[in-house]
Amino acid sequence: MSNKIGEKFQITSFGSSHGTAVGAVIDGCPANLELSSEDIQKELDKRKPGTSSVTTPRKEADEVQILSGIFEGKTDGTPITGVVFNKNQHSKDYSMFKDTPRPSHGDFGWMSKYGNYDYNGGGRGSGRVTIGHVIGGAVAKKLLKTHNIEIVSHVVQIGDVKARKMSFDEIKENIERNPVRCADLKAAEEMEELILAKKVDGDSVGGIVETIAVNVPAGLGEPVFERLDGDLARILMNIGAVKGVEIGLGFEVADKSGSEINDEYLIENDKVKTKTNNSGGIIGGMTNGMPIVSRIAVKPTPSISKCQSSVDISKMENKKIEIKGRHDPCICPRVTVVSESSTAIVLADHMIRSGFIHPSNLES
Amino acid sequence: MSNKIGEKFQITSFGSSHGTAVGAVIDGCPANLELSSEDIQKELDKRKPGTSSVTTPRKEADEVQILSGIFEGKTDGTPITGVVFNKNQHSKDYSMFKDTPRPSHGDFGWMSKYGNYDYNGGGRGSGRVTIGHVIGGAVAKKLLKTHNIEIVSHVVQIGDVKARKMSFDEIKENIERNPVRCADLKAAEEMEELILAKKVDGDSVGGIVETIAVNVPAGLGEPVFERLDGDLARILMNIGAVKGVEIGLGFEVADKSGSEINDEYLIENDKVKTKTNNSGGIIGGMTNGMPIVSRIAVKPTPSISKCQSSVDISKMENKKIEIKGRHDPCICPRVTVVSESSTAIVLADHMIRSGFIHPSNLES
Amino acid sequence: MSNKIGEKFQITSFGSSHGTAVGAVIDGCPANLELSSEDIQKELDKRKPGTSSVTTPRKEADEVQILSGIFEGKTDGTPITGVVFNKNQHSKDYSMFKDTPRPSHGDFGWMSKYGNYDYNGGGRGSGRVTIGHVIGGAVAKKLLKTHNIEIVSHVVQIGDVKARKMSFDEIKENIERNPVRCADLKAAEEMEELILAKKVDGDSVGGIVETIAVNVPAGLGEPVFERLDGDLARILMNIGAVKGVEIGLGFEVADKSGSEINDEYLIENDKVKTKTNNSGGIIGGMTNGMPIVSRIAVKPTPSISKCQSSVDISKMENKKIEIKGRHDPCICPRVTVVSESSTAIVLADHMIRSGFIHPSNLES
Amino acid sequence: MSNKIGEKFQITSFGSSHGTAVGAVIDGCPANLELSSEDIQKELDKRKPGTSSVTTPRKEADEVQILSGIFEGKTDGTPITGVVFNKNQHSKDYSMFKDTPRPSHGDFGWMSKYGNYDYNGGGRGSGRVTIGHVIGGAVAKKLLKTHNIEIVSHVVQIGDVKARKMSFDEIKENIERNPVRCADLKAAEEMEELILAKKVDGDSVGGIVETIAVNVPAGLGEPVFERLDGDLARILMNIGAVKGVEIGLGFEVADKSGSEINDEYLIENDKVKTKTNNSGGIIGGMTNGMPIVSRIAVKPTPSISKCQSSVDISKMENKKIEIKGRHDPCICPRVTVVSESSTAIVLADHMIRSGFIHPSNLES
Structure with missing residues (x-):
């Protein structure tokens, strides 16, 4: 199994839902970045369940501890290890899932590929594993902030309810004002x-x-196989439940003409800009200095309490299954912090790779 | 710049539109695969321009030469190098593009990031560079065929014309019968x-x-950061002009309920299957043995002959641009061989990585 | 900084001498390997200081905790995280080393490259960091044992005292009988x-x-850039204090003729063997089935209490330095477990890469 | 098989002794480096056989062609492909080696691991494959020269004849004056x-x-697993025939005391230097600004015309073998350009990785 992402700014994630701990090692963060456990805790709190009407009522404290990588309040260039010890993890009996994969969950893959599957709470296939992504993303965001780069994720559709377009500042402000993390407050209520x-x-x-993502300089990403759009698509598609990724106009381009959507250039304040941003900030695999805009399609949580058909893979026979428990009826609000984190990891990695951030020492 | 993709089955691509040659080195193909230049030529011919009403009338012979990696008609485990020497490449004067990026083309990125941009015919940003992808994909397809895996790409929408659903066998047959490579022959005409x-x-x-892709075994892909859907999304998004990638239902999941789209399991002929394939063959980042289904959104070719606004980046002033020349009015038909190739490369790589294909010798 | 080694069996090491913890994440160990913290503790105890006359009298408990990767007593394919929390780490004032690099220590590099150097106890440059190597090596050894592969490191020279040649079994037995870990018991006393x-x-x-290393199958390693001898040389040279690496005859080859040292082949018990093993088990970058033999040159511990010349890099002036404290007068005995671990990590990685060990599940 | 080395400055090598061509793709060289085929040819000529009394009398023209990566006389950031087409390669019948491995050659590994071995002239196991290393090294050297870094390899021992110590300038000058490439002209004659x-x-x-290597700045290399000494040891050990690698004093450290060989610091001309250079320019895995000194042990060419014992692996029976042909009686003189090239590749890679050379554009 490979549990690492990034080339220069590299996350190695570990742990499972009901094991001793979940966490991540961040390798490649340059020295002299101010960093504390609060920086990470603040982000983890965004994904914490049990905090609103629309998420699972499970309570998880999710307190992060930093085991390495900080000296006198700043990173020292060595790997940063953040760990969340699991608590109260044996609250429930999961043995009915031992040989019976839940429809549209990863269980079947785990069972057949590895043959020793920790089925408790979904094991390492659990959404809880995104704690590692968020730890990595928190460090990435802090690093990007030294270059004025900001990232925000927000819910734009739930079921058939769609939010209207909002400005970056409205989005930042409004998503904190409703449990759905939707910037259009009226749509948020319907959602x-x-x-x-x-x-x-x-x-x-x-x-x-x-x-x-705003304030990303032009020139991130490489034009053939390590394109920024490719790397973003990968990390976003790697989030459980995601079935589609778009950059800029995305699938809307299919029925458009070149003359309708080409992003024409102009000089503005002595900088090259585009009149429109249909490309979503990335052309030819490289950033052009405009905001980077992506969208992900998040499937409905596969854990539902309705009765479903499954199989017992040890007896090789059909079987019915009902998944009781406290599940998120919609995972989108909690996914926002994961897509923010994932985007931050890719951008931090490319900022170092492209020479915008020094690889070993921010003060060099 | 990084021009390599894959971990065990690895493609390194090189060359530019108007340079001496374009090609690819394929490293990691196990020994004892029967392979000839015809296997590669056959695939290259699918992307060759000038062969139909809907592509550019430019003629390019695109004959591949194999420089290494074959001994007595079979691969010998050493790197396979395929090269296409460019011909008649100086037919035209491209100097007006030297400092003036074409809207929604990669030019601006190339200019600002590398500072020495071969602007002739788009240089290494040209679609011609996908010859490297196709060389790699041809070898990957041949390798996958030893395990009965087949891949086909077809056009399902052009503008507002959509094809209806067809079976795998119909698709394979019908796409050869029209220049659009659409399996729904009526829609093909309208397209x-x-x-x-x-x-x-x-x-x-x-x-x-x-x-x-059909006949892919269950268990390809790894569940956290090297998920098969993530790797597919990356390589597909890396194709120039692609702005979105979907697996299975894709963006349709947004307004669905779990109870509507969960893929329930059943035993059929002593094998675990799913009743539906809304997941597109991948759940939790791993294949489940069902067909792998992806879709990409391809933007309209940015090269249009209408007058557009651009800038002269050396003088830093606004400028108008008209792109004369013989461009594809719709790139989708020629993209099909590139998406097939890209998918084949990712699957071949994961077949080796997951232990389904021996890393050094097919006869081991 | 990069703190990872291995391609398929991959170690990410973290932590520093006087920080909260040191440890490692092992990613890529297949599922269904029986593994307990005792397997790791046993190896860590070999490098523990304070246990004999010839090592530092510092006492360190070095108890490992496994945070992830084990389910029901076996690996489950997910990353294995082993951590040793540091104790009593603030016993001493190291501030005199803040700006004054110790001769032939890494301090100067850390100071100038990263600019925020945890100088306490050598920070991440400390030998204590090899705890991560040993955790990784312990898992690798257990994995290799499933294929009957055994590895042993022993001291063959200290100063001008050289040990005579011994058999593999004698080495295994005798090194446990003296604090120097030398198999020639008479030489051990002199050492x-x-x-x-x-x-x-x-x-x-x-x-x-x-x-x-014995019982390694023929065919590990790849003949050009990922040769087994190259990968061994790298990981062994990466051990602090190592200034030279030899395989087989090593530097002795310089004054030999081909006719004297070529390893001639013969058939023995229906297997291809070589009459001699001057190549040390590796020819053309690949194993030939004979024992793999390497030797490393270990420099004298640079920490000595004699007065030495150094500089104050903040004031840029010359300065004298005396390094008081409890240092190992000879690091070789404790290096043995690190070279064993390093060798095990490389072999485990190549056993998976070459298809001898299944990448995800030992029971596949 | 993996035929690639380097992380940011990456060489992918291809081709075999008697195939169509040998060559290399260099990926990651920044744009705006002046480069011509003469720069590469000059280096290739150093390894060309048939030019002196002490090498094989085989004649090989070895003319390099650049297929990609240069625009208007400078690199443009895209992959540089250099190819040497093989000529007159079928001069001889090698079929007696088809199933009979030559002692201490890689043949046996190739046969058993890949099962389809191009035994003509040693196939890809031939020394001819180092043409790829030299092409890569030529580009690396040119890149390093922009930072004033120079590298020279020279023969210091053949059999029992040892050269005395010489200055860097004497070495550069004298090695061109004798076919052995030894700087001590008297020893050169005896050699x-x-x-x-x-x-x-x-x-x-x-x-x-x-x-x-001189003029390498302090701070190259990373202190744990991507140490510069480790990376140098790997690439040097990867050269065929090399059985040992030393940095600085190397194996001499074994019988020395810390007080004898520690490199004490001093300030000289406002720079931190060491009084001695026993460490060979690398301490703690990182350069300290002093010259980098390595030595490799090169075994006698295994191809000798004396009768030797081998086996027929298809019949599994013992067999005698005599290797006729025009072989180098000592490979050391021709290895010098390969060790120079290999060292250059590693240094170029780390110069980019450590932020001393911009990753995409030398003029940034």
């Missing part, structure tokens, strides 16, 4: 209602999350 | 008309290409 | 005396450590 | 005599080659 209705029904619903 | 209308108009149009 | 004399003198002494 | 005597005798002899 919340829809999620609660699904919850009552023992069902779940999907949605779309958009991520915007 | 052809639409493309020709755009061509007359000096404009271009986008579309969607779907790729299906 | 011990020499080390103690250097200790009294406030000085230190170098030596040579040999590592032998 | 030449010794080699010719071995040649007459149908035998071969080993030696030692030293490489010195």
Whole structure:
């Protein structure tokens, strides 16, 4: 198994839902970045369950401890290890899932590929494993901030409820004002209602999350196989439940003409800009200095309490399954911090790779 | 710049549109695969321009030469080098593009990042560079065929014309029967008309290409950061002009419920299958043995002959640009062989990485 | 900084001498290997200081905790995280080393490259960091044992005292019978005396450590750039204090003729063997089935209590330095477990890469 | 098989002794380096056989062609492909080696690992494959020269004849004045005599080659697993025939005391230097600004015309073998350009990785 992502700014993630701990080692962060456990905790709190009407009522404290990589309040260039010890993890009996994969969950893959599957709480296939992504993303965000780069993810669709377009500043402000993390406050209310209705029904619903990164310099990414759009698509598609990734106009380009959507250039304040941003900040695999805009399609949580068909793979026979428990009826609000983190990891990595951030020492 | 993709089955691509040659080195193909230059030529011929009404009338012979890696008609485990020497490449004066980036082309990135840009015919940013992808893909396909795996890409949408669903066998057969490479022959005709209308108009149009891979065993891909869906998304997004990637239902999941789209399991002929394939053959980052289905959004060719706004980056002033020349009004038909090749490269790589294909010798 | 080694069996090491913890994440160990913390503790105990007359009298408990990767007593394919929390680490004031690099220590590099150097106890440049190597090596050894591969390192020279040749079984047995870990018991006594004399003198002494691996199948390693001898040389040279690496006859080949040292082939018990093993088990970068033999040159511990010349890099002026403290007068005995571990990591990695060990599941 | 080395400055080598061509792709060289095929040819000419009394009388023209990566006389950031087409390669019948491995050659590994071995002229196991190393090294050297870094390799021992110590400038000058590439001209004569005597005798002899790199800045290399000494040891050990690698004093450290060989610091001309350079320019895995000094042990050419024992691996029976042909009785003189090239590749890679050379554009 490979649990690492990034080339120069590299995350190695470890741990499982009901094991001793989950965490990540961040290797390649240059020295002299101010960093504390609060910087990481703040991000982890965004993904913490049990904090609103629309997420699972499970309570998890999720307190991070830094085991290495900080000296006198700053990174020292050595690997940063962040760990969250699991607590109360044996609250429930999961043995009915031992040989019976839950539909549209990763269980079947784990069972057949590795043959020794920790089925408790989904093991390392659990969403809880994104704690590692968020630890890595928190460090990446702090590093990007030294270059004024900011990233925000927000919910733009849940079921058939769509948010209208908002400015970057409105998005940053409004997502903190509702549990759905949607910037269009009216749509947010409808989304919340829809999620609660699904919850009552023992069902779940999907949605779309958009991520915007601003102040990224032109020239990140490489034009053939290590394109920035390719690397973003990979890390975003690697988030559990994601089934599609778009950059800029995305699938809308299919029925457009070149003359409608080409991003024409102009000089503005002595800088090259584009009149429109249909490309979403990336052309030819490289950034052009405009905001980077991506969207991901998030499937409805596969854990639903309705009765479903499955199989017992040890007896090789059909079987019915009901998944009781406290699941998120819609994962989109909690995915936002993961897509923010993932985007930050890719950008931090490319900022170092492209020579914008010094590889060993921020003060060089 | 990094021009390599894959971990065990690794492609290093080189060359530019108007340089001496384009090609690729394929490293990591096990020994004892029967391989000839015809295997590669056959695939290259699919992307060759000048062969139909809907592509550019430019003629390029694109004959491949194998420089290494074959002994007595079979691979010998050493790197396979395939080269296409460029011919008649100085047919035209491109100097007006030296400092003036074409809207929605990669030029601006190349100019600002590398500072010594071969602007002739788009240099290494040209679609011609996908010859390297196709050389790699041809070897990958041949290797996958030893395990009965087949891959096909077809056009499912051009502009607002959409094809209806077809079976795998119909797709394989029908795409050879029309220049658009669309399996729905009626839609294919409308697509052809639409493309020709755009061509007359000096404009271009986008579309969607779907790729299906069958007979892929369960257990390819790794569940956290080297997921098969992530690796597919990356290589597909790395194709120039692609702005979105979907697996299975893709963006349709957003307004669905879990109960509607979960893929329930059943035992069929002593094998675990799913009743539906909304996941597109990949759940939790790993294959489940069902067909792998992806779709990419392809933007309209940015090269259009209509007048557009651009800038002269050496004088830092606004400027108008008209791109004359023989461009594809719709790139989708020629993209099909590139998405097939890209998919084949990722699958071949993971077949080796997951232990399904021996890393050094097919006869081991 | 990069703190990772290996391609398929991959170690990411973290932590520093006086930080919160040191440890390693092992990624890529297949599932279904029986593994407990005792397997790791046993190896860590070999490098633990304070256990004999010839090592530092510092006491360190060095108890390992496994945070992830084990399910029901076996690996489950997920990353294995082993951590040793540091204790009593603030016993001493190291501030005199803040700006004054110790001669022939890494300090100067750390200071000038990273600019925020944890100088306490040598920070991440400390020998204590090899705890990560040993954790990784312990897992690698257990994995190799499933294929009957055994590795042993022993001291063959300290100062001018050289051990005579011994058989593999004698080496395994005898090194446990003396604190120097030398298989020639008479030489071992002289070595011990020499080390103690250097200790009294406030000085230190170098030596040579040999590592032998038996039962490695033919065909490990790749013949051009990922040769097994190259990968061994790298990991062994990466051990602090090592200034030379030899395979087989090593530097002795310089004054030999081909006719004297070529390893001629013969058939023995239906297997291809060589009459001699001057190549040390590796020819053309690949194993030939004979024992793998390497030797490393270990420099005298640079920490000596004699007065030495150094500089104050903040004031840029010359300065005298005396390094008080409890240092190993000869590091060779404790290096043995690190060279064993390093060799095991490289072999485990190549056993997976070459298809001898399944990448995900030992029971596949 | 993996045929690539380097992380940011990356060489992918291809081709075999009697195939169509040998060559290399250099990926990651920044744009705006002046480069011509003469720069490469000059280096290739140093390894060309048939040019002196002490090398094989085989004639090979070895003319390099650049297929990509240069625009208007300068690199443009895209991959540089250099190819040497093989000529007259079928001069001889090698079929007696098809199933009979030559002692201490890589043949046996190739046969057993890949199962389809191009035995003609040693196939890809031939020394001819180092043409790829030299192409890569030529580009690396040109790149390093922009930072004033120079590298020279010279022969310091053949058989029992040892050269005395010489200055860097004497070495550069004197090695061009004798076919052995030894800087001590008196020793060079004795070496030449010794080699010719071995040649007459149908035998071969080993030696030692030293490489010195000057003007390398302090701070190259990373202190744990990507140490510069480790990376140098790997690439040097990867050269066929090399059985040992030393940095600085190397194996001499074994019988020294810390007080004898520690490199004490002093300030000289406002720079930190060491009084001695026993460390060979690398301490703690990182350069300290002093010259980098390495030595490699080169075994006698295994191809000798004396009768030797081998086996027929298809019949599994013992067999005698005589290797007729025109072989180098001592490979050391021709190895010098390969060790120079290998050292240059590693240094160029680390210069980019450590932020001393911009990754995409020398003029940034």
